[in-house]
Amino acid sequence: MAWMTDEPLLLDQLLQETADDTCGALVVFAGTVRDHHEGRGVSGMSYSAYKPMADKVLQDLEQETLERFPVEQCRIMHRIGDLAIGEASVLVVVRSHHRADAFDAARYAIDTLKVRLPVWKHDEYTDGSRAYQDGVPLQTPDSER
Amino acid sequence: MLVVEFYGVLQQVAGTRSMELETPQSEQLTVGQALELLHERVPGLSEHLPRVACAQAENLVRRDQIVDTHRPLVLLPPVSGGWRGGNGLDD
Numbered sequence: 001m002a003w004m005t006d007e008p009l010l011l012d013q014l015l016q017e018t019a020d021d022t023c024g025a026l027v028v029f030a031g032t033v034r035d036h037h038e039g040r041g042v043s044g045m046s047y048s049a050y051k052p053m054a055d056k057v058l059q060d061l062e063q064e065t066l067e068r069f070p071v072e073q074c075r076i077m078h079r080i081g082d083l084a085i086g087e088a089s090v091l092v093v094v095r096s097h098h099r100a101d102a103f104d105a106a107r108y109a110i111d112t113l114k115v116r117l118p119v120w121k122h123d124e125y126t127d128g129s130r131a132y133q134d135g136v137p138l139q140t141p142d143s144e145r
Numbered sequence: 146m147l148v149v150e151f152y153g154v155l156q157q158v159a160g161t162r163s164m165e166l167e168t169p170q171s172e173q174l175t176v177g178q179a180l181e182l183l184h185e186r187v188p189g190l191s192e193h194l195p196r197v198a199c200a201q202a203e204n205l206v207r208r209d210q211i212v213d214t215h216r217p218l219v220l221l222p223p224v225s226g227g228w229r230g231g232n233g234l235d236d
Contacts, residue, residue: 048152048153050152050200050219050221052202052203053200053203053204053205053221055203056203114224115224116224117224118152118198118200118221118224119224119225120152120153120154120222120224120225121225122153132153132154132157132222132225133225134223134225135222135223135224135225136223136224137196137197137198137223137224138198138205138221138223138224140205
């Protein structure tokens with residue numbers, strides 16, 4: 001299985017990996033590249049990552065989500081490299097017996113990813129300039145306790 | 146000698162993806178002490194270092210931990226795409 005990839009994210013692949021006939025709920029979150037940031041036009045974005053840690057963070061987060069919520073399946077993949085407007089940068093797929101648990105678990109997974117995953121966004125603006133987006137200091141499961 | 150690797154905006158500030166840092170051979174070095182040596186070498190990092198997380202291999206290391214000089218010390222700036230103050234989540 002892959003967690004970080006420089007290839008386009010394939011939702012069908014994750015749906016196949018998580019197929020589970022015991023589940024009546026499927027929640028998919030996709031983060032996509034938008035065309036603006038803090039009032040500036042964005043024409044594209046480059047994602048970079050510290051991959052040795054990022055793969056482990058996503059693998060651990062999938063397992064943590066399965067343990068914290070009554071859900072049967074959880075898969076997360078994140079893209080790195082150059083992305084165009086509208087392309088998916090992250091996919092979270094959760095399946096559970098009932099919908100409320102799948103919504104809660106997917107929300108937890110994406111919110112937690114945002115503060116634990118060592119990934120950085122480098123915006124390319126429509127005026128030709130480029131800049132890294134600022135963010136939040138990296139957290140770990142230990143630092144959140 | 147300690148190899149230091151930079152990610153994100155730190156690559157821009159340092160002007161490189163990695164550098165070798167001279168370290169005292171006779172003493173063990175903490176992560177915090179390594180960052181002080183780095184600050185002397187690259188003063189432009191000063192405003193970033195307080196918010197930087199440090200890692201060796203796939204694990205974060207605290208500033209009071211001893212550095213394994215056989216592995217790169219990886220500097221990870223704040224991760225982007227997280228909380229935006231009181232506005233809630235960004236995407």
